[in-house]
Amino acid sequence: MxxxxxxxxxxxxxxxxxxxxxxxxxxxxxxxxxxxxxxxxxxxxxxxxxxxxxxxxxxxxxxxxxxxxxxxxxxxxxxxxxxxxxxxxxxxxxxxxxxxxxxxxxxxxxxxxxxxxxxxxxxxxxxxLDTLETVAALPMVIVGGNTGCGKTLLINELTAGIDLEGIACHRGSSFGRTLVKQSTQINFENQLAVKMLKKQHAGCRHWVLEDESRIIGSNNLPLGLFNSMQQAPLVAIDDPFEVRVARLQDEYIDKMRLAFEQAYGQEQGWQHYDEYLHHGLFAIRRRLGLERFQQLRQRLVSALQLQRTGGNSEAHQQWLIPLLQHYYDPMYRYQLEKKTQRIIFRGNYAEVREFLMTYSQNSGE
Structure with missing residues (x-):
């Protein structure tokens, strides 16, 4: 037995x-x-x-x-x-x-x-560990694009999608932590291996993964998988700026406030939510430059005051929009430009989704 x-x-x-x-x-x-x-x-x-x-x-x-x-x-x-x-x-x-x-x-x-x-x-x-090496050798497609273009949402719609950030319980940016504590590196690798093993056993012969850095929060991608990702073909989502801003406000502002208050109660939840946004901005202060960081921090403080008293979160766009324009978008564009030769398709969210839905048939896999 x-x-x-x-x-x-x-x-x-x-x-x-x-x-x-x-x-x-x-x-x-x-x-x-x-x-x-x-x-x-x-x-x-x-x-x-x-x-x-x-x-x-x-x-x-x-x-x-x-x-x-x-x-x-x-x-x-x-x-x-x-x-x-x-x-x-x-x-x-x-x-x-x-x-x-x-x-x-x-x-x-x-x-x-x-x-x-x-x-x-x-x-x-x-x-x-052997499973991770085996699955890393399968063909894969990487989904890239500016922050807020729905990369994670798309990956979770696809049978071949592996949500690395979901398994890591972190969204990969300075604002990326969730209310779920990240697991140890060993547990992250174990959960990832089990997820990919199940998908492979169910018939997946290729993967769709988000364009990630090696480190997601405190978890490192297995080196073999990460190296394969750096060589794989890439699709890029190009969504309108206003669509991306709306997604980010929904995910990082509105839903995070609700999640904190549901977890800790209204008063303590608000404090956690306030600290979460301040910590995210503070973590990139050196890259922003002191002057811009102070400007954005003051706008964040004002937005939080308006949201607390009036319940409206729209004022957060006063710091979110320039943060995208002056920090995140230039950074993502620079990273994507280095991978231009690997890009096999560009389009908005719906177009990239349609392309990936038929990718395995088109490529003969």
Whole structure:
């Protein structure tokens, strides 16, 4: 019943019980895993020190003495309850060795037979890293264009689209953070690999990705995937300026205020929203230049006051429009000009969408 069928575990979102210590789980785990540790962090550290100094037998004996009596009963009961809730699942430790075998043995003694993942976390992680290398070799098309042209919206409309920013929980700019905290680098890579594995298994033979820098917030794109993106053909969305301004105001102003207030309440939510906009502008102050930064900051303060008292957010365009004109648009144009030879299609949002919908047939894939 133990398994090495790592692909099935990820494709079917099979429930996993991770019996590693909490600190190991926090550093990296898998989307369908829950942490029910054999040892807590301090117990693991003590046993690890013993293993280095006195060897495996002494470490095992110490582990048994630490996880005994009431602690053992409580942890075993937690595993039993999870096994009953998810009888189709598996358990694992770091290498599929001592810890998962011991948990499996204790469960068996309690009348529950539950399988484990052979090779453990390390094997599952290596499988996903190999998956990232494999999927990075598939053909891909990159979607570029000025900020506000709907690149992420378009990618989420397409079967072959992979929303890198969505997986990273960050929109890639100084105003890009969301209310969801970014995951660790390992978890970002794991989630990305599982997403692409599922799409490939469902029939995707090429990818549509947004034109990203290597770093999205605090997460780095896998190097193999990023390198492939730098060589791939590119489509550019050219939407009217006023359309882009409206999109940005909706996404970064109106929806963010609503999201903060829904998460924290009206008063505290407004404070978070205010800090979010100020932080985004402050993060690019050096690139803006001190004089322009001060001008835009004063306009932001005024817009927030008007929005707070009157509920109207239109005054934000007083700083948003010049920010686009003097910072974001020149930066995106410069970056896109360096990629001119790779551009295979230009058009507005609807035209690019239509082109990408038929891209696989046109290219013979």
């Amino acid at each position: 133990d398994t090495k069928d790592y692909q099935r575990l990820f494709l079917q979102d099979v429930p996993l019980i991770d019996v590693r210590a909490p600190i190991e789980f926090q550093q990296g785990a898998f989307p369908s895993a829950i942490n029910l540790p054999l040892m807590n962090d301090s117990e693991r550290q003590i046993v690890g020190t013993c293993f280095k100094q006195h060897g495996q037998e002494a470490a095992i004996a110490l582990g048994h003495s630490l996880v005994n009596g009431k602690a053992r009963d409580e942890r075993t009961q937690a595993w039993i309850e999870r096994c009953h809730k998810q009888p189709e699942g598996y358990l694992y430790c770091f290498r599929g060795g001592l810890r998962s075998q011991l948990v499996q043995q204790w469960l068996h003694e309690a009348g529950v037979d539950y399988p484990r993942v052979l090779g453990g976390y390390k094997a599952l992680r290596n499988f996903l």
